[in-house]
Amino acid sequence: MPxxxxxxxxxxxxxxxxxxxxxxxxxxxxxxRYAKDALWRAGKFAYRxxxxxxxxxxxxxxxxxxxxxxxxxxxxxxxxxxxxxxGIDLNRKSLSELAVHDGVAFxxxxxxAKQAA
Numbered sequence: 096m097p098x099x100x101x102x103x104x105x106x107x108x109x110x111x112x113x114x115x116x117x118x119x120x121x122x123x124x125x126x127x128r129y130a131k132d133a134l135w136r137a138g139k140f141a142y143r144x145x146x147x148x149x150x151x152x153x154x155x156x157x158x159x160x161x162x163x164x165x166x167x168x169x170x171x172x173x174x175x176x177x178x179x180x181x182g183i184d185l186n187r188k189s190l191s192e193l194a195v196h197d198g199v200a201f202x203x204x205x206x207x208a209k210q211a212a
Contacts, residue, residue: 156191163194167205177208 109127116123116130123133161171178185183204185193193201 153187156187159191159194160187163198163201164205167202169205169209173212174205174208177210177212178204181207181211183207 112127112130112134113124116134118124119130119133122129124130157171160174164171164174185204190201190204193204
């Protein structure tokens with residue numbers, strides 16, 4: 096009875112890993128042992144940073160809104176509180192887009208927030 100090996104599956108798994116790490120530098124793209132570790136680590140960072148991206152964008156939007164608010168003599172927290180009291184429900188992403196691309200409309204929102212506060 097011939098000995099059973101798992102050569103086909105092993106070669107396929109190794110080829111798949113080496114194809115995924117094709118652009119990596121040095122041993123990480125050539126040798127399975129190092130490629131496997133590099134791929135695992137890259138996947139870990141990718142998973143973490145998909146979650147972190149949401150936080151990073153929210154921080155960016157808040158910084159943009161705060162900068163425009165301060166130019167117009169208002170704090171970010173007071174602005175957001177005033178919008179809530181005025182019944183204006185805009186998320187930070189759209190407020191940031193308004194602040195960057197349409198300053199006139201954003202100043203109108205600042206005035207409404209000041210009146211409501």
